[in-house]
Amino acid sequence: MPAMTEPKLIAGNANQPLAKAIARRMSLHRGMSVNLVEARVERFNDQEIFVEVYENVRGEDMFIIQPTSNPANDNLMELLIIADALKRSSAARITAVIPYFGYARQDRRTKARTPISAKLVANLISEAGIDRVLTLDLHATQIQGFFDIPVDNLYAAPVFALDVLHTFRDRLSDLMVVSPDVGGVARARELAKRINAPLSIVDKRREKPGEIAEMTVIGDVTGKTCIIVDDICDTAGTLCKAAEVLMDAGATEVHSYITHGVLSGPAVERIRNSVMKSLVITDSIEATEAVRATSNIRIVPTAPMFAQAILNTWNGTSVSSLFDMETLTPIYEGLYSR
Missing domain, CATH: 3.40.50.2020 (Rossmann fold)
Structure with missing residues (x-):
């Protein structure tokens, strides 16, 4: 028109x-x-x-x-x-x-x-x-x-890819993209293709909503800088637990790229105390003062x-x-x- x-x-x-x-x-x-x-x-x-x-x-x-x-x-x-x-x-x-x-x-x-x-x-x-x-x-x-x-x-994958290629430009060969669950594999694969990185999966089993019974890493993350990719981070329980599991599996660092930072309840405190080096979110949701004040949370503009x-x-x-x-x-x- x-x-x-x-x-x-x-x-x-x-x-x-x-x-x-x-x-x-x-x-x-x-x-x-x-x-x-x-x-x-x-x-x-x-x-x-x-x-x-x-x-x-x-x-x-x-x-x-x-x-x-x-x-x-x-x-x-x-x-x-x-x-x-x-x-x-x-x-x-x-x-x-x-x-x-x-x-x-x-x-x-x-x-x-x-x-x-x-x-x-x-x-x-x-x-x-x-x-x-x-x-x-x-x-x-x-x-x-x-x-x-x-x-x-x-x-968000193209914007995240630009950010990853800039932020990790000195160690692109060490990157491993990780999906925090089987349902998000397509989203993680999209970023992995754009930055030419391998893909891993954290398989989780829930007993009931809000609780995670078990997590298993599918793929070898030893010595890798892992980048978890997902669309929503709400209470950050799954995300922080996945970061711990990856570190236990031999990853050297864990970073996360999440499109929508809902970050409700204890999320900010969990992220602040997490083994994650950084969480990158977009500004699709207006960041609270607590989010802006957290040193390991970074916001990319949309x-x-x-x-x-x-x-x-x-x-x-x-x-x-x-x-x-x-x-x-x-x-x-x-x-x-x-």
Whole structure:
């Protein structure tokens, strides 16, 4: 679709720093100022969410930047209500930019009489008048099929690969990419291919949710610098235990690259005291003060990638081109200069 107007950004309260960073990157790309649309998103005394958009959006191509992270229900409702406000204000197209898609872990029925909440959320988003979704590293890629609207699922692997190649440039031959469970092998293999490293797996067996009964390393990690790759780190129990198991199996160092740093409950304290040398996360979820203050947690930006994806969506050009490191390298120029 040919672009007739400038893209316009609006943000909820879930991750204002990321929204502003995306606007700054788009300003650089466009050679003109791109600002967030002025609006107020607030709560009444009974915690009802109210949205008022102060600018004219009639006929505009709108992008709502709102991860549905903690508090998931509040942030989801903000997204839906902003979309309704824009739809009733005659916006031409509404794209939901959801860096972290909450409820994604409820993507199937694990036992009798349980919901598939990810499908319910997809229905809510579609019914709110949103025309397209742009997200990052869905927990299960088949969630794209839950939507009856187009979904572009970006991947953190190319950005992580750039970071790994820069950070470990003096010892690339010693690297071993590790999946913390069998279900994440495809995600780990993707990074391993990009950095030309071998792959190992930590097989875990759970007795019940939240508890890990046994972990076994599949593959020889002796003398290796291990890089654990996953999409979500919540309480960090599995991650820290996997790091210990790898060190016991002969690894020299363990680092982790996790897309979405949920980091709830005791997670930050566990990571601070872990044998892991570093945990690298993206800014898809706004970091708490505790996360920013932890020396072995590092945050890589997603704003350059999201800014380009928004511009490509607006222009009607390929978003999948951002899956390639060759495309992302100039976008991240300066951050990973050799």
